[in-house]
Amino acid sequence: MAYVIAEPCVDVKDKACVDECPVDCIYEGQRTLYINPNECVDCGACEPVCPTEAIFYEDDLPEDWTWYKDAAVSFFAEVGDLGGATAAGPIGHDEPRVVALPADINA
Template sequence: MAYVVTDACIDILDQSCMEECPVDCIYQGDRMMYIHPDECVDCGKCMPACPSDAIHWEHKLPADAVPFRDAAVEFFEEHEQASGGAAECGPVGIDHPVVTQAGGRA
């Protein structure tokens, strides 16, 4: 895994990150985007594209955002259809429990 989408993306779903990703590894859940940890090539193009600063390099992840790294891994383990390219997959339409239990954005 290289980059992680955090709670700053919840209920935003801007998708600017998807447009910049050269390997199509950013998938849409119901309330948040997820970066596939096995497909990401660590290019970093998604970070500056995100208007809500929701994407962090996993090695510089704020301590309070660590659950979102684990959530991304578990999200892709549980949803096998989310692989091989986000454009081909389309929106997954569900989220990891850490996202579904999070409050909405104002």
């Protein structure tokens, strides 16, 4: 895995990154977006277009947000590798730690 979407995306989901991703590996959960670590080609195109600065190279994640890397792995372990976010559409749920976040986390 190279890129991770962290807390600033929760309940925002701007999706500028989705439009920029050349391999369609950014999936939509209920409260946040997730980058599939098995489909990402590490191009970094998503990072500079994110208006909330929620996307980090995994080694650059702020310490309080390192769990988002594991959350993405857990999310895709459950839903599988779907071969493209556009065809899959919104997934309809989130990783349990994301679900547990306060509703007003980015209000």
